[in-house]
Amino acid sequence: MTTSTSLVYLIALPLLGATILLLAGRRSDKWGHLLATALSASSFGVGLYQLSQMLNRPTEERGVSQKLFSWISVGSFNVDAGLLLDQLSICFVLLITGVGTLIHIYSISYMSHDENRRRFFAYLNLFIAAMLLLVLGDSYLNLYVGWEGVGLASYLLIGFWNQKPAYATASKKAFVMNRVGDMGLSFAIMIAFATLGTVSFSGVEEASHTASKAALTAIGIMLLVAATGKSAQFPLQAWLGDAMAGPTPVSALIHAATMVTAGVYLIVRSNFIFDAAPTAQLLVVIVGAITLMFGALVGTAKDDIKKALAASTMSQIGYMVLGAGLGPAGYAFAIMHLLTHGFFKAGMFLGAGSVMHGMNDQVDMRRYGALRKFMPITFITFGLGYLAIIGVPPFAGFYSKDAIIETAFNAGGVKGILLGGTALLGAAITAFYMTRVMVLTFTSKERWEDNQHPHESPILMWLPMAILAIGSVTTGFLFTRGHALVNWLSPVVGEHAESEEMLLQPMVVSGLALLAVAIGVAIAVMKYQRADVETVAPQNVSIFTRIARKDLMQDSFNEAVFMRPGQALTSLLVKGDENVVDGAVRGIGRTALGAGASLRKTQTGFARSYAALILIGAIALIAGIWVVTQ
Amino acid sequence: MLTIQTPEAVMFWFLAPLAVISAIGMLLVKKAVHSALLLAWVMITLAIFYIAQDALFLGIVQIVVYTGAVMMLFLFILMLVGVDASDSLTETIRGLRPIAITAALGFGGLLVSLIGRATLGREAAGLVDANSEGNVQALAKLLFSTYVWPFEVVSALLITAALGAMVLAHHQRSVPRATQREQAIARFRGASLGSAAGLPNPGVFARHNAVDVPALLPDGSAAPNSISATLKARGDMLESTQFELSEVDNTVTEEK
Amino acid sequence: MNPYNYLYVSALLFTIGAVGVVVRRNAIVVFMCVELMLNAANLTLVTFSRINGTLDGQVVAFFTMVVAACEVVVGLAIIVTIYRSRRSASVDDASLLKR
Amino acid sequence: MNALTSMMLLPLLGSLLVAVIPSDQTLRIKQAALGTTLLVAISGVMAWFKFDSANTSFQFVQIAQWIPSFGINYAVGVDGLALVLILMSVLLAPVVVLAGWNESEGGRWSAKVFYILILVLETMMIGVFAATDVFLFYVFFEAMLIPVYFLIGGYGSGERAAAAVKFLLYSLFGGLLMLASIIGLYVISGTHGGHTFDIGQLSELHKFMSPTTQNLLFLGFFIAFAIKAPVWPLHTWLPDAAAAATPGTSVLLLGVLDKVGTFGMIRFCLTLFPDASKTFTPVILVFAVISILYGAFLAIGARDIKRLIAYTSISHFGFITMGIFAMTTQGHSGATLYMFNHGFSTAALFLVAGWMISRRGSSTIADFGGLQRVTPVMAWSFFIAGMSSLALPGLSSFVSEFLVLVGTYTRYPVAAVIATFGIVLAALYILIPVQKALHGPTTPGNENLPDLNLREKIAIAPVIAVIVALGFYPAPLLNVINPASAHVLEVQGFTDPVPSESAGK
């Protein structure tokens, strides 16, 4: 494999930014955001340079690696600090740095009134660096560093306004739930080392050819656990909605475009494991299917624009996971959906940010309405993203989602029908709730509060939105020309085999999908465009709505199953430590004291009883003699 | 080869039970003096046993030194601390009496049973040979040759005993004894001339002549200093007013 | 008759002396009981001296008498001192020091 | 002069110097103490560079007869394991002195006594790791309790006397059990080639012991070390002691003293009683795993910030113990590295917590709030230390914790799997205080707390630098540790499990 010495700059540049900004403190308030943006952009530049280098090489030599130093080397456990840039990672590098840079630019304006803007940019740079490490690491352990690094950045950014206790709690929740997923990654690495003797991607891939199915299944399931944590998949999805506490650019970058898709990256990167472990793969698709429905259902009930988008993100990642779980047929489509989703979802989040910016930080869609007139650019960019996500051709989402639905149908047998049906139903619901967002925000009647004076955002904000909108229009078309992305990725994820027997022709699938979308859109338009929308969410709604509003009881479930018992266990242990463990120790002390106090009573002060004691001693001795001389 | 002649056996069976009974009696009698006398009897019995067992010297010493001197010392001290004082034999320390009885039976029983079990693996030899030159001479020989060092050292023990008794009993004079002259001067320089001729005896001029009744002075008042200081300290002094003469004819009639 | 019989007597006397120390309260009587024990030991010594045919036992007994005499002097001095301080010769009364 | 001996003598001379400075010249005293500890640190670093990491035998060896009739020698020497721990101790000492500049002022006695105790303690800390004579080790092991006892009882806060006594009694009890075992070893050595306490010769002795003997002697050592390292359920002295002690003392207590326990497990339990170690491994692993989870749960439930840190340490020591008894090179190297890293991350936590407490006048977590806005540097220091404590990748503890887990998994997967749940709990026990104390609205009483001053920044900076640097590049330490841990396992007759599914095998 080709080696390179410049990969490290991809990571080093944003990391440098974060370090400088954090160490310099308030001194860098004036120029910090500019430096951070510049460094992010230059990292994007390096990415582009790498891409051009890569394109100049023949297909089989496109992967580039760089070994920095031996990181951990103990016995046979040898992990280098090494980077690997191949066709898969370059997609991510460009997505991360590209979208990241746009969001940097957006944030310059968005955060201009925040006194801690510099810190925000430091965190953003930290995130970019960590995320790049995640996708560039050449082993699971290196990936793990980035994996937790993005978790940390996510934690810091969600809790950026941690003076609000709820936000601080949200950040903690995100971190802890991510850690549960991380645990899965730890397990996967441990199992890999114990069974395969290596944790590098190349090593594991090589070993996976000969390894037993059981070992690979175990690794695969653990990787899936990791993915569910980071990508907010069922059952570790609960943190994502709360993560919207962070500033909106964060939601766009981390909780829509990049970090949450890390799970998909992990699964695709580990394709060799999942391909050899059908059980694990099956679990992947099940998780994906459940999540896509879960997110979609939650999305229908949310009035908070960001939470609605978050639910949508969850659902869309469900699509990706579903795709990734379909094996070589789906990896590329999963990645494609990931990339297109990166564009349109980031664009929509930025749009939402723009709306909030104009609406005095109001997030409740029931208080929006008719913003189209006041924020035309936002409306257009958001609208393009909307068309992309619901899958209207020729927007990007159509190509990518359609491909996944089609592949799902083609998975074969009942499985195929179930998965395809789910994906199709999901598409309909997506169309419904996204239309609901669109309608409530931009087209329906004004339902503003008195102090809201909607206005268009400045150029620094709308420009990134516009660029992303262009992306969400064009990427799908571009990626599918001549199976461009599929072919590009095939050296990494394996050849995409066209299935011989198709359950449904592609055209039929597309038709069904479009029909589903149309139904969804129609219902939403009827329900929200025509009817008046109350400014306060009605309470006399069906039990299903209520459950959906409560995120399908996910928090209640976690609370009842994990938190409460955990708290009970904690307080039990605290009391137990005090009374039982320490109590035992003190008990020994007390016993000694008690023994001392009672033995002390033999010391009566009477000489005669002392004499009796001596006499008894003597008797004991001669009694002993009496016994031994029997 | 030791054979025990019948006379000795008779003596033993007569005296030994007596000794044991006396010893037990020593524990059971209330008065310490009686205990002392019973102990003296046991010691005398032992002296007889010694003599019977060819330990003439020890038998004599037992009587002269032990029974004669040591026991007398005990009696002396008993007199000193109150010869009448009798012990109450009720046990005041809870649980001690049963322990003592058990101990007595256990210790004695075990000891007797063990002696019964003991064998020496050699015949009793008798002291005929050892005493061939006379018991006293043989003892002296041992004492002044083999055991000369402990013998010497015992002298230190005796000095210690004497020194100890002195430390505890000797009243060092805190002020030098007053000479007769000084005493006389003090007597006459004193507050009253009443004591010039010496203190009155108790009971003098009183209607009662017991030692604990103060004397009456010629003017009819009581003289507390006529009572021994010991009695005063004990509080054994009787109020003398009851013995005062109610009518004292103070008029001096001149006898012509 | 067996000379061991003297040993039995001596053992009994020793026992009586030892028990006497425990049961009697008058310090002087207690001390007399100790003397009884010493005498019992002496009888054993004299008897063994006869059994063994050597005079060492009698020498020990002789030393015992001397030592006992010294002990009596010291002991009685102490008892008298106590008596003067407390006006009592009971060993039970001297029980300030305990626990 | 021998590097180790001179390193041990330096603080002793320093304490004499401090002793001759008049009590009222507090500043002079502090400067002298700081100077001494810095000198020792420098000589420690110099020793580090002189150390030949490829050589697995003891280096800087000095042996002098001490009590020849018992075969007792003054014998010092270090392998990688000991060197790493000595380095940690001597680096932490100046940090503690500088960080706790004013710690001595609330005490029962003068500052002078405080620094004399600290310096004497430093001598013993070096000695206990450097000793290659079991008897000498024991002497340091026990004697170092005394200065710590007075440091806790004399300069601590709250129930300091009770905590000091608890600490001392616990440790003495363990120490006496160990003494019994040492006597056992001594006697057995006497019947096999003459009395000796030399660790090298004693390590041959197990061949002559019956299993029962070996097990009993092992337990004597192990219980002593388990008390020291706190392994559940012998841990209850630690929270009390740590809560009562000054932050600096706590750093030395948890950072250095407790390491003697885990150090001892490797140096003595494993080396001297390999068979017994094997016998007891399952039981010990159970206790280690319980420690990990138990400490974490108690940390989550802790209301006092110092107790919280103490409980986290119990959890961490569980990891270390588990790594040691995993009997793999990864486990061993990880455990050793963990000892070093735990020293620094706990130091950072305690020092910052100490500053927080001294500013606020309370150690209850709930009394703080929103410090990030008021005192950003302090809050950040605490945050980074906390992240290190929860083993965030990129910070030093991660490498060691992961090595321990991986190393344990290869031989004892169940233990490793259960232990891994500790990392989730770790997130909770760190983030809960972070949320309560650093985040959220600034609560009354915290508005005007001053941020770290220059001295404090200088004190904490190197600690954080080490935490970060070792997270990215642990090789300097691992290079020294690896040969040592490989050697220990080799002596034990352990080889790492072969990957079960490895390609081409």
Next chain:
Amino acid sequence: MTFTAPVLNYAQLAPMLIVLGGALIGVLIEAFGPRASRHASQLFITVASLVAAFAALVRVRNQSSVDAAMGSVGFDGAGVLLQGTILIIALLSVFLIADQENFTALAAAVPGSSEERESLQLDLRVTEVYPLTLFAVAGMLLFPVSTDLITLFVALEMLSLPLYLMAGLSRRRRLMSQESALKYFLLGAFSSAFLLFGVAYLYGYSNSVTFAGIQASITGGSGNDVFLLLGIAFISVGLLFKVGAVPFHAWSPDVYQGAPTAITGFMAAATKVAAFGAILRIFYVAFANAEWQWKPALVLIAIVTMVFGSVVAITQRDVKRMLAYSSIAHAGFLLAGVIALSKSGLDASIFYLFAYGIATVGAFGVVTLVRDSAGEVTDLNRWSGLGKRSPLVASVFAFFLLAFAGIPLTSGFIGKFSIFSAAYETGSTAILIAGVLSSAIAAFFYIRVIVLMFFKDPVEDGTSVVIPSALTTTTIAVTSLITLILGIFPAPLINFIESSAFFIR
């Protein structure tokens, strides 16, 4: 009738003779010396004779003979060491005794009487304590070198009688003091009656009163063991009474508390050395071959003694009583040396006796310094905060306590180590375990006192630390120095003991 004149080796008996001579001169001074200068001259004579005796001992240190006094005295290395120890302890104790604040002005005066007041005003002094002390010392010197039962008995009485007397001479709380004298005397006489009874049976068994004769009969006797065992049992009662082994210990707390502190120190230290010397000799020389009969009982007594002493000491509130129980516990430890019945057991015992004796004198020396207007304060509650009042004195006392507890770097640790290893070497595992456990319990109360002194605030009740006299200072300084030196460099003494300690048979 032939009579061969006895031959005495005066050089070897010289130490005892010199001390006795000094005592006699003292008696003469009492009788004829002017009262004003009595104290000074007595002190001079006492010190001079002790020093001279030591010099005489040093002169003959390498000699050994069974015939020093016609078979009554065995002169050998162990004897020299024990006698030397006794002389050193006696000398240090005399310095404490010389502080006449301890003693009553007039023993014959009734407590509370006007005579007592007058004698106090006149500053009378019981200078008889000096010759009494010397007599006791002479007895102690003789006790461990006696090789026949007569001499043993005489020596026992010789050391006891003066102590009975001196116990009653306290200046304050005279009723208690006299009570302690009475108890000590009655129980002492009681136990010596047992000893005598044992002598009788041993004579009966072996037809000899010499140790050598007894030993010969044990190996060559043809009868059964009943008389032998009775003899051993009753002699043990007498000897164990002197060392305060359970259940023959009951006198010691009361007597330690009631007696004048200087005498308590002397008694606790020197008597223990002498009595253990005698026990060692008789068990090692006379009874060694009957090992299997007496060992189990002695092991049991040793264990019970250690545990009992330690456990009861925990609850004591009086410092002297606490030290008494501590000495009971130490008697148990020392019995381990007897049970060992080996060369190393002998060496260890002698070292332990020396170390313990020295520390004991020092500790009681410190106790004499803590006083209020009514004399010494021994109530522990009133010792609280002593570290604040007088850091130096409190530190020294704490150091002695640590030595008693057997913390490394004190003489007590080396002693404990050597004696337990000797015991374990001969298979007494039970002793080792019991010793270790009771040491742990014992640590509890030693540390309690340290806590009291250092970590509690002083109570303002008039308790103060008096400025010690020059002589007391000397004693405390010398004892603490020896305790420290023996903790750090015990090798010279151990070597010396090892090369010279043996019992001539």
